[in-house]
Amino acid sequence: MEQTPVLELKNISKSFSGNRVLDEINLKLGHGEVLGIIGENGAGKSTLIKIICGVYNLDQGEIFFDGEKVEFQNPEQSRNRGISTIYQELSLFPSLTVAQNIFIARELDQTGIHGIISPIDNRKMEAEARRILHDVLGTDINIHSLVENLSMAEKQLVEIARALYSQSRIIIMDEPTTALEAREKEQLFQIIRDVKKIGTSVIFVSHYLQEVMKICDHIFVLRDGQCVLDKPADETSVENMIKAMIGRSLEKQYPKEIVPIGEKVLSVKNLTRKKVFQDVSFELHEGEIIGIVGLVGCGKNELIRAMFGIDRFDSGSIETRRKRYPSITINDAMRDRIAFIPADRKTEGIFGIKSVKWNMLISALDLIIKNSWISYRSENRLANGYIDKLKIKTGSSSQTIASLSGGNQQKVLLARWFLTDPQILLLEDPTRGIDVSVKTEVYKLLIEFAKKGNAVVLVSSDEEEVVGICDRVIVLHKGRVSANVKTSETSVEQIKIYSEISGEQQ
Structure with a gap:
């Protein structure tokens, strides 16, 4: 008899402003399985993850956890079921220490009551943070360091430590290796193998297809909001994954x-x-x-x-x-x-609430200001020119940049600096x-x-x-x-x- 999946999605659909970004998705995740979800920017991966995490409500379909139908109306309900997520755009608190970030919302107190005014047991939290970072992850990050002083790779490891501490049933990793070197990547893969052994399931979202093939048991490919490949990893190849992702050979x-x-x-x-x-x-x-x-x-x-x-x-x-x-x-x-584009697009690159054209031209205002007034004709001409030249996928230059995929946000940043010559x-x-x-x-x-x-x-x-x-x-x-x-x-x-x-x- 087939074991009940720890997570199952049936006919999941989601639209934004009339644009369907997920179209009747069916997905199963087994106990102790590593599922690789891949697809181009804008394929629907992030939306699918956010539905599982309770960030977005679905328009259509059903979610089952251990065979029981559930509705995640918010992230807390998802977390209470044992689902932890490490997002590509990290969700750490820069002004807190490494140890404080690992235990955020799960602090240890001295009474064991977990009341609002219970005194926090900093010594115990620091010892546990040190154990996870040093013994499990093999890193020498100082647990007393403020997160704002860490490199991108170190921040990524702190996110992973936080997920490991929560002892989750499902860990979702969204581009977890992007800032890691070869040694840190192999440490992460060993951690994934270890949590598999105790029955923890992992959803591994990545653009590094060789890594997906190396660590994942099953491959799930999205293209334009639809599943175009759903196979065990040993029944497919990187070449087939690329063809499924983009609809052609690369x-x-x-x-x-x-x-x-x-x-x-x-x-x-x-x-x-x-x-x-x-x-x-x-x-x-x-x-x-x-x-x-x-x-x-x-x-x-x-x-x-x-x-x-x-x-x-x-x-x-x-x-x-x-x-x-x-x-x-x-x-x-x-x-x-000289121009510079940082690694952390979200906090150091884009102005998320502003439009594509605003983000593109903010460093080249001299090109659009005429007699102390902004020439909206010049603004639209320059922005639309670079949208076409760099093949930026956006509804219009007035679209909010935060709604674009990471790859298209990066192209907007390139356009911003190209405009400064x-x-x-x-x-x-x-x-x-x-x-x-x-x-x-x-x-x-x-x-x-x-x-x-x-x-x-x-x-x-x-x-x-x-x-x-x-x-x-x-x-x-x-x-x-x-x-x-x-x-x-x-x-x-x-x-x-x-x-x-x-x-x-x-």
């Missing part, structure tokens, strides 16, 4: 072209920030794309943010064609035609949380940008991406350069080795 994923390397446009000399990065030096030239990689905590994100004036550096200098900077501000960088583009995990076909589109945009005599520096957690589109890769190990090599003369495997060792390789 062209070359890394469309690298040979671009002539021109004059020097930027020099980083002996850049140092105490205990973060030390004596980092490199040069950037016209037509060049440089990738910076390294393990979590190596200093790569802090380095690229220092180059744009967001983070400070203690010594060294940044030299552009115009000036040498012993310290640099964001205004200095923009005057030198930059010469150097600094990118922090530029393809984080976007699907395989949109990634290829972003790579093409960066290559076209470089072909015009411009230059790109990108920080990435994906070594394959860096080898695929960059001309040169700089590897950091504990804040120091351990390798600075041409991508044509190295490999993903070699980069992983450089990430683990010290001593610069040229």
